[in-house]
Amino acid sequence: MDEKPSRSVFVLLTSHWLSMAGVALVTLAGFSWIFVLPASLGGHVENPYIGLLVFIAIPAVFFAGLVLIPIGIALGKRRVAQQLAALPDRRTALRRAGIFFAVMTAANVVIGSQLSYRAVEHMDTTQFCGQSCHVMKPEFTAHLMPPHQQVVCAACHIAPGTTGWLKGKMAGTRQLMEVIFNSFPRPIESALESNRLVSSTETCEQCHARQKYIGPRLRVTAKYQPDESNTRTETVLTMLVGGGALGGIHGAHMGPGVRIRYAAQDKKRQTIPWVEYRNTDTGAARTYLAGSGANPSLPVFEMQCVDCHNRAAHRFEDADRAIDQALADGQIAATLPFVKKTGLTLIQASYQNDAEAAQRIPEGLTGFYRQAYPDVAAKRTPEIQAAAAALLAIYQRNVFPDLKVTWGTYLNNLGHVDSPGCFRCHDGGHSTASGQTITQDCDTCHKAVAVEEPSPEVLKTLGITR
Ligand code: HEC
Ligand code: HEC
Ligand code: HEC
Ligand code: HEC
Numbered sequence: 001m002d003e004k005p006s007r008s009v010f011v012l013l014t015s016h017w018l019s020m021a022g023v024a025l026v027t028l029a030g031f032s033w034i035f036v037l038p039a040s041l042g043g044h045v046e047n048p049y050i051g052l053l054v055f056i057a058i059p060a061v062f063f064a065g066l067v068l069i070p071i072g073i074a075l076g077k078r079r080v081a082q083q084l085a086a087l088p089d090r091r092t093a094l095r096r097a098g099i100f101f102a103v104m105t106a107a108n109v110v111i112g113s114q115l116s117y118r119a120v121e122h123m124d125t126t127q128f129c130g131q132s133c134h135v136m137k138p139e140f141t142a143h144l145m146p147p148h149q150q151v152v153c154a155a156c157h158i159a160p161g162t163t164g165w166l167k168g169k170m171a172g173t174r175q176l177m178e179v180i181f182n183s184f185p186r187p188i189e190s191a192l193e194s195n196r197l198v199s200s201t202e203t204c205e206q207c208h209a210r211q212k213y214i215g216p217r218l219r220v221t222a223k224y225q226p227d228e229s230n231t232r233t234e235t236v237l238t239m240l241v242g243g244g245a246l247g248g249i250h251g252a253h254m255g256p257g258v259r260i261r262y263a264a265q266d267k268k269r270q271t272i273p274w275v276e277y278r279n280t281d282t283g284a285a286r287t288y289l290a291g292s293g294a295n296p297s298l299p300v301f302e303m304q305c306v307d308c309h310n311r312a313a314h315r316f317e318d319a320d321r322a323i324d325q326a327l328a329d330g331q332i333a334a335t336l337p338f339v340k341k342t343g344l345t346l347i348q349a350s351y352q353n354d355a356e357a358a359q360r361i362p363e364g365l366t367g368f369y370r371q372a373y374p375d376v377a378a379k380r381t382p383e384i385q386a387a388a389a390a391l392l393a394i395y396q397r398n399v400f401p402d403l404k405v406t407w408g409t410y411l412n413n414l415g416h417v418d419s420p421g422c423f424r425c426h427d428g429g430h431s432t433a434s435g436q437t438i439t440q441d442c443d444t445c446h447k448a449v450a451v452e453e454p455s456p457e458v459l460k461t462l463g464i465t466r
């Protein structure tokens with residue numbers, strides 16, 4: 001009597017090779033999961049591939065198995081009927097089989113929902129997005145820098161809600177295929193280019209209030225010349241950030257009632273022939289045209305935070321500025337002769353891969369001092385080595401030869417010196433029918449208190465000594 005239900009279950013599960021394969025997969029996935037689970041229970045899986053295995057691969061196998069079982073039973077219907085008919089007490093056997101499948105299904109739903117819940121959770125982590133797949137290495141590396149290192153990738157790249165999530169997963173699947181077939185673009189298009197970004201209301205403005213007034217910000221930057229003594233100068237700007245009804249940079253574009261729309265001619269949105277300004281509070285409305293002017297077929301965008309702060313999360317540096325920063329921080333000793341010029345040449349040179357750069361950048365610097373300044377090379381080895389390490393670190397967080405990401409691949413729109421940035425619109429060339437232009441007046445966005453001065457008086461007055 002007791003062996004009947006197990007026999008009927010056995011009949012059902014073995015009636016077709018597909019259901020047998022299904023049972024094998026479910027069992028395999030179930031056991032594997034139990035074995036790797038302890039490693040992932042702590043919440044943090046340090047190894048991205050274990051995460052991929054535990055949260056994605058195993059659940060995929062598990063569900064595939066679950067689906068195969070009923071398909072197999074359906075396909076093997078005739079054999080099932082024959083074999084069941086041969087059983088002595090068919091009805092009890094079927095009932096027991098029914099109970100068996102009901103219990104197993106309940107158990108599988110519990111395990112399965114656990115698996116899929118964790119898979120969904122895991123897919124929103126920075127580790128999954130940034131580390132599972134090496135094509136994200138540039139952004140993952142740049143994202144480690146403050147202040148947004150705690151803001152997960154999904155916060156900006158996946159819209160909240162089910163539709164946003166589904167869209168994100170569909171795009172993700174397509175990208176996964178591109179990676180598998182090695183057909184993904186190099187460099188990867190920026191997210192503004194492919195319109196894959198969540199609006200700033202749903203991202204930036206969760207943490208930063210649009211209408212907040214931000215007082216003038218003092219911005220001090222040190223520059224080093226490419227001469228023997230790496231001559232240092234400083235530029236002091238007062239950035240008129242403002243905000244809300246008080247105008248300034250933020251208020252002008254994002255203040256109450258303000259709505260700015262623009263049309264872009266290229267995917268990177270660098271050429272902007274049409275800009276519309278509207279203020280529902282004052283009733284003002286102006287349309288500015290430049291170059292080829294309005295063309296109804298161009299895509300139109302509403303201006304938001306990321307039109308200026310496009311590199312808020314993962315910023316790639318300008319080679320020159322990155323070295324200046326390292327010199328100012330003391331990571332590179334500014335007293336090493338020609339270190340700015342030599343360092344810049346070394347990090348801007350092209351290398352086949354990471355390994356070649358890791359060898360040739362340090363060798364290049366030590367070689368330079370051995371040849372040109374033998375006594376410096378002899379006496380200041382630790383400083384030269386530290387400088388070489390700093391140069392290599394700059395290179396490695398900005399250049400990724402295999403992905404064709406190099407200096408200037410991803411522009412920063414916040415400014416106008418390294419790329420057009422603000423001057424995409426504020427170039428004096430965008431004008432209304434009556435000749436009014438979008439201002440390029442040097443004192444509108446910042447007051448230049450000192451420009452490339454060796455020792456700005458204003459810093460002494462303010463007590464800023466560095
Ligand atoms: C605070 C918001 C924010 C966060 C967090 C963020 N990104 Fe982005 N990401 C952006 C914006 C904005 C762009 C578009 C930049 C542009 O078009 O110039 C972008 C672009 C990209 C691109 C296209 C290539 C490029 O660099 O332009 C990739 C890939 C990318 N992000 C991956 C990631 C990954 C991986 C993470 C997490 C490690 C992440 N992002 C976190 C806002 C964010
Ligand atoms: C989860 C919260 C969060 C989100 C989302 C977020 N930020 Fe921030 N942001 C912060 C914090 C925290 C700081 C650091 C504040 C500080 O250091 O005073 C910061 C700092 C900044 C700064 C100052 C940077 C600096 O170098 O001083 C800018 C600019 C900025 N955020 C812009 C943005 C933009 C643009 C977005 C959307 C693309 C965004 N943030 C999304 C939390 C967030
Ligand atoms: C028109 C371009 C533009 C837009 C649009 C814009 N910003 Fe800014 N923002 C700037 C500039 C320029 C600065 C000053 C940068 C500096 O100090 O060097 C700044 C500074 C900031 C800072 C740093 C303030 C500080 O304390 O130093 C934060 C935070 C910030 N913006 C957030 C935002 C958010 C959030 C939005 C969208 C609601 C936004 N910005 C929209 C241009 C813009
Ligand atoms: C997409 C076009 C566009 C870009 C890019 C842009 N702006 Fe503007 N900006 C405008 C428009 C349009 C106005 C309002 C003109 C008007 O009043 O008719 C404006 C006004 C301003 C004003 C107020 C000017 C005044 O006369 O009071 C400031 C300040 C400003 N922008 C700063 C910036 C800064 C800083 C950046 C770059 C970080 C920037 N803008 C980038 C379109 C742009």
Ligand code: HEC
Binds near residue numbers: 235414416423441446
């Ligand atoms: C539409 C706003 C706007 C206008 C107009 C403008 N600037 Fe700027 N300027 C900026 C912003 C934004 C930055 C970058 C601040 C940052 O990097 O955070 C900047 C940076 C600079 C810097 C510092 C560059 C560096 O290497 O650090 C100088 C110098 C400068 N501007 C000069 C000028 C001059 C000269 C004019 C007049 C032709 C001018 N600016 C007009 C917005 C503007």
